Ligand SMILES: N=C(N)NCCCC[C@H](N)C(=O)O
């Protein structure tokens with residue numbers, strides 16, 4: 020049998036010692052004000068290992084009640100099950116521009132999103148942080164910003180509670196995101212295991228990610244995935260994907276997904292084995308984005324992943340992308356360059372420039 024290289028969920032038998040699941044990180048010491056510095060240090064160490072070895076992990080201890088998480092998924096599911104006519108009322112468009120049709124906020128139909136030049140088999144609502152200033156004054160990204168990311172978010176009228184529940188949920192996620200990037204900053208300042216020099220865990224620089232996400236230009240996606248057609252040769256035929264192979268763009272993604280198994284797959288550091296990142300109730304699947312890779316000079320790489328939904332039912336997932344500020348300047352951190360001993364791998368860039376270059380490539384122009 021050809022080895023599809025996919026672990027978990029009906030995969031071929033694994034050799035002893037093979038990785039079967041992603042690591043777990045309990046973030047609660049960074050959310051509670053009373054926690055000890057030792058408890059925080061242990062969390063930071065776990066994050067360093069998870070980000071170095073996988074770029075992906077499960078996050079627990081975030082304090083968001085299970086009932087809220089279930090509500091978020093079921094409201095998204097209810098929206099996707101409504102008639103096309105209802106969904107198209109909030110079709111993505113440029114609310115700030117003269118003619119509609121090319122904005123990134125709002126609903127996108129099946130196959131409208133493109134990854135590596137191929138249509139993805141999903142539909143979605145994309146929400147972004149709204150600008151603090153009046154639309155016409157937006158200058159940050161030039162004309163491109165105005166046309167693509169300008170205007171307010173487009174919220175569905177039905178289900179009625181969706182908007183208020185999501186706004187509250189986004190607030191909660193921003194607090195979790197902040198705690199997480201604080202822990203990540205501390206992780207980078209810890210002494211490297213086996214080395215006795217440098218690193219107190221408390222330098223001002225450990226707040227670098229917190230400062231640069233103070234006005235996080237977050238993205239929330241509500242995604243609906245129909246079950247893909249069964250391919251003739253499941254090992255070779257990846258012609259149609261739910262979401263093609265990609266890395267995320269910013270800092271950290273907090274993914275909430277329904278219980279469907281085998282859909283989200285993570286590329287391990289061997290560059291060829293795909294590991295199923297199946298949902299664990301109450302935990303987020305977290306992964307780091309491109310800007311963390313740039314800041315850390317590749318110490319922590321943004322890991323490739325993809326979605327292939329051939330399981331049962333209509334899958335719903337709701338990733339929250341906790342990103343840098345739109346104008347955040349990203350360049351390799353001196354201490355990371357020192358630690359991995361490589362030349363700075365990337366030029367300085369702003370997150371907004373990186374985001375726009377990605378978003379422009381996400382929609383099929385045909
Ligand atoms: N905001 C983020 N990170 N969105 C991730 C979307 C990934 C798929 C997209 N078509 C792509 O090719 O990137």
Ligand SMILES: O=C(O)CCC(=O)C(=O)O
Pocket residue numbers: 240242262267274276282283324325326336337338
């Ligand atoms: O639906 C998922 O499990 C992941 C989606 C994803 O990777 C993305 O939207 O960036």
Ligand SMILES: [Fe+2]
Pocket residue numbers: 265266267324
């Ligand atoms: Fe992703």
